[in-house]
Amino acid sequence: MATISVVPSKPWRPKLSRVWPDILGALFTALSSVAIVAVTPLKGRLGFSITLIVMAVITSASISWLRRDRKAALNSVSTVFVYVAAAFVIIPLASLLFEIVSKGIVGFSFGIFTKDMSLTSADSPLSEGGLLHAVIGTLYIVLLATVISTPVGFLASLYIVEVQGRFASLVRFFVQAMSGVPSIVAGLFIYAVWMIGLGNSYNVAAGAGALAILMIPTVARTAEEVLKLIPNDLREAGLALGATQWRTVAMIILPAAKSGLVTAIILGIARVAGETAPLLLTLGGADAINLNPFEGNSSALPFYVWKNYSLGNPESIQRAWLGVFVLMIMVFMFFSLARYFGRAKGANR
């Protein structure tokens, strides 16, 4: 007895007869762009990309017009533009990452993490000196900023989500607006309070205060989102068991939201780790490690980058790129951590 196997026809699958005009169109676009760039005075990558876009628009529009109608032509033109826009998002980032790695890798060695710049002059080769002081400075400032901003950020998010006090929507609105405060303004504010008002000079605590102001909104908003994801059943279960609100929040809500809250902190760190402008107004800059938060100038990676960029000689510029490279590694590390914890939260839910 012959078996009859039923093959599903899958009518949505693109058939060759439907695809070949598109393939031909793409081929035509590429070939004609190459031809036009070769023949006409248009030249270089810019000329080629412009020609390519124009030819893609013309080809796709005329193909769809011939096969269907004007509306289909409009549709394909817009499709080309949407793809071009997506490419324009990728291109700068790709260029940025490529340049950072290719320029930063030059002076990269293990030695830069063991030395600072206190015994090295700015125009000495990259094999001398290092950026240990800047790395330590950044970690130190970010740690202090986290210590300051985390309680405030979490309390603000608890106020909005759990307590829901009279000003909850107002606080929410202002926290949103606070995330748009220019970083330079935060630096000026700290300078006004800490230096002019209280008479201190440049130090780590001032830098940390400025970064904390920028970090609070990120922490508060992310934590708010996380707390909102906790199902209301948990709150009601806690209250029904006779727990006070304080016990419910401390023993049910916060443990349930733990990984999300960690994500909030790390996102805040990633937001401020590279901030430069407020540090220019508060740190003073140094070439050696300074671990006293209230006394003496200090440095940080963004500051190091900025200083070496401003010095302008070839070795300094290379050092600036090296600093950028290390800074980006740090930011990406925080960023991947945040994503890792964010995903762990999703798995638990």
Add this chain to the structure above:
Amino acid sequence: MPKVLPEPREITTVPRISDRIFRGIVTTGGLSTLAILALIAFFLVFNGFEVIRDEGLRFLTGFDWMDAIPDEGIAATYGIGAMLYGTLVIGLLAIIFGVPIAVGAALFLSYYAPEWIKRPMVVVIDVMAAIPSVVFGLWGYFILMPHAEYWAKLIHKYLGFIPIFDMPAPAYSRSPFIAGLVLAIMIIPIVASISREVFAQTPPDRIQAAYALGATKWAMIKAVVFPYGIGGVIGGAMLGLGRALGETVAVYTVLNLVYDIRIEILLSAGGSVASMIVNKFGEADAIELRALMAAGFVLFVVTLIVNFIANAIINRTARRG
């Protein structure tokens, strides 16, 4: 043996002491964010008060930023008019360059992209948002500027008859055009992610209805997605504008600060309040420092207003969705 019922518990709506303490602490923490904003405004005004009082409205409209020269009897004049104008110019340029690309990318992610490209690209946009501004500054100065100068030359060559593309002198580097390009790249992530959020809230039944009526993808987007999401896109663009107005070091590296109002955007002369503060901060004396505080206050107020409006628009759009 008779059962002894326990005394019924007293039922009260008055919170316990522990709860009252808890609520007190949380409320204090919540309101402290308001306090920080108020303190920022207060301290900047407090320190910049004398300059604002002496200069009056001229502080906003004046073009001169000069320290006093006591020997020649010249009093100090501080005006940020040119810098304010320059800030708005580069902010608008950033919007013009950045928003169409960001919205296009958001459309791509929402309606065009195949699944396998969607996730990496969302990560790419998130990564872009996390890149520090000093990195954009270095990249803009060393990598983008040589290209952008060439583009500017082409624009001037073919569109030079339009006044804003005119060039009185062949100085193409560090122009508002280039600053606008760098800022555009910096605001793309935020505009794109907010646009994507509001596009995601478009009612799916309307989308399917449009397709069922025979609409092409673009016709569907024009008829359904844009009317629903336009508020969010505008809000996102304004949020990006707020970022662009307050951007400091990236602009400082790619913009030549000149205390003059110039309409030519390709010329190496522009202004930015935030960059000016960093520029002047190093060698400022006590009085100039007050002027810088006042400038910071103006910047603070402007960005706060832009952010307020942006958030109000976005919240309204998001709630309706």
